[in-house]
Amino acid sequence: MNNNTLWSLRLGFSNKQEKVIEKSGIAKFLEDSFNSKFDTSIPDFLKDSPKSLEEFKAIRKNRKEATEEEKKQFLKKEISTSLEMKGWWIDKMITNDLPLLEKMTCFWHNHYVSTYQKVKVNYWIFQHNQILRENAFGNFKDLTKKMIKSNAMVRYLDNTDNRKGKLNENLSRELLELFTLGIGNYTENDIKNGAKGLAGLGIGDENAIYRKIFEDPEPFDYLGKNGSFKIEEMIDIIFEQKNIPYLLTRKILKWFIYDNPSEDLVNYYGDYFRKVDFEIKPLLTRIFTEEFAKNTAGSKIKNPIEYTLQLVDELNNKTIKSKLISIFIKQQGMDLFNQPNVKGWDGGNNWLTSQIYLQRNNAADLLCSGKNLNRAKKAENDSEMMSENQENSSKLDLKWSKNGNNKTIISELKKRLLFQVDEATQKDFEAILKYDFNPEAQNADQAVLRLFNAMVKLPEYQLI
Incomplete structure (x- = not known):
């Protein structure tokens, strides 16, 4: 594979950027990608989703008083909105001239997991997604603070149930285990005490806020320090720990380049990450420019988005609906906004089980014959969407040189x-x-x- 094609795929979802990378060089391509803009407006499909705490409370009250049929219709509408949002995001991945922004947003989406199935408010999931996009190339510590204080996160990890005298440790645990330090770099007491510092942090209008009545003001020990810490101070302490850089550098290497990165590489880039004070831009620049020069093709299994969007782009299929793509990648195990658990998608060999490989080959047959993605069995929640799949065959335009043999x-x-x-x-x-x-x-x-x-x-x- 041409190296510029390889990196166009790794830094996006197709080979559209191959010529740009070849012409401008990887460093300039990255610089332009870091400066790419995005739409900050709220999509129309979210107009009825509750956006303030009061709206949320009102809808929750109405649902309690609703009939079974009304509850069913409300749920159907919310699921439909969630599907619209998946299609909206895939459209961004397809149409963005510099898709590294969306690929990095998807990376963070799988790092700070927060799912619609648990949160059940589409607007908060949208907010969560926009925070990731806005800070995709920013500072790791700053982004962690914003994520922990998002409405989606405090609801997803049950911090709304965390209060003095009745502590819930879920958010405290994942903050250390999955978001920052990784297993082995903290104690169970740090988790228990961290829950005290998070007590009372619950849903607000734009982001999570502390409610004094539920706070626990007693001093506690946390990663070697003592005090009555709140979340911002706790995260500052976390980022003073010696092993803080390596969890993230390992995950970035796995997301973009290697299913099994060496510990030497993880430590090498992690040490640099600490040196640049956890800024993402210089870290990505060093990783991508240095790995670009190496022969690393074939070191990572394509995730379902990478596989599907490359295939659609190669065939120049302009008629396939993004919502149908979202349903297919869900079938492949990559359901946007709905990872299987807080650990997110495992990736690697999990993207190529025998069943997934068969599904991919079936999809290739369908798309190469000009048909849309389909499934042998319709899931109840997707049946309305899949019924749109009865349209005429698509016109394909596979580009190839007609001057050769x-x-x-x-x-x-x-x-x-x-x-x-x-x-x-x-x-x-x-x-x-x-x-x-x-x-x-x-x-x-x-x-x-x-x-x-x-x-x-x-x-x-x-x-x-």
Whole structure:
């Protein structure tokens, strides 16, 4: 695979940016990506979602008094809104000229997990997502403070139930275990005491706020310090710990480049991360520019978004609906706004089970034949969306050079799609696109499309 294509895929979701990276260089491409803008307006589909604490309380009161049928309709509407939001985000991934912003937002989305299934307020999930986007290239410590004080997070991790005399340790635990330090770098007492500092932090209008009546003002020990700490002070203490950089550098390396990064790399970039005071831009710049120069192709299994959006882009399929893509990647185990648990998607080999591989091959057949993504069985919540799938076939436009012979066309597609090919596979390609292939023949496009379909079903295509 062409190295610029490889990094276009790694820093986005397709090879659209290949020429830009080749022309401007990786460092300039990153600089431009860091400065990319995004829409801050609230989408229309959220107009009826509660946006203040009072609106939330009013809706909750109405739901308690509603009939069973009214409750069912309310739930159906909220699920529909959640699906709209998934499509809205996938549209951003597809249309952004500098998609690293959305890829980094998705990284943070899987780091500070907060799901619609638990929070049940779409606007708070949207807020959570926008905070991630706004701070995607900012400071790790600052972002952690904003995340812990988001309405979505305090509701998702049950801090609304955390109060003096009845402590809930969920948020305190995940703050240390999953968001910052990682297992082995704190004690159970730090978790218990941290819950005291978080007691009373609950839902507010724009973000979580402390309520004095539920606070626990007693001093406590926390990571070697004593005091009556609140969340901002607690996070400051966390970021003084010697092992603070490495959890995040390991996760960034896994998200973008390696399913199994070496500890030497994790420590090397982690030490630099501390040196730049936990600023994300210089960390990403160093990681991407230094790893760009290495031969690292094939070190990571594509997640469902990477797999699907690359396939759709290669085929220039302009008719497939983003909501259908969201349903397909959910089937693949990557449900946006609804990770399976607070640990998020595991990635790696979990993205390529035998069932997922079969689903991917079926999807390739459908898309290469001009059909939309479909499923053998409709889930109840998705049935209305999937019924839209009965439309006519899409017109495909697989770009390939019509000036060459079968071997040059095979080579062209290999550079775009595959990180390596052995001799036996090369012969298989030449059996599909034979030596006397005529690029000007009436069925030439269909023949190249058959070759493309065969390539994207290979194990090598699942890797970047």
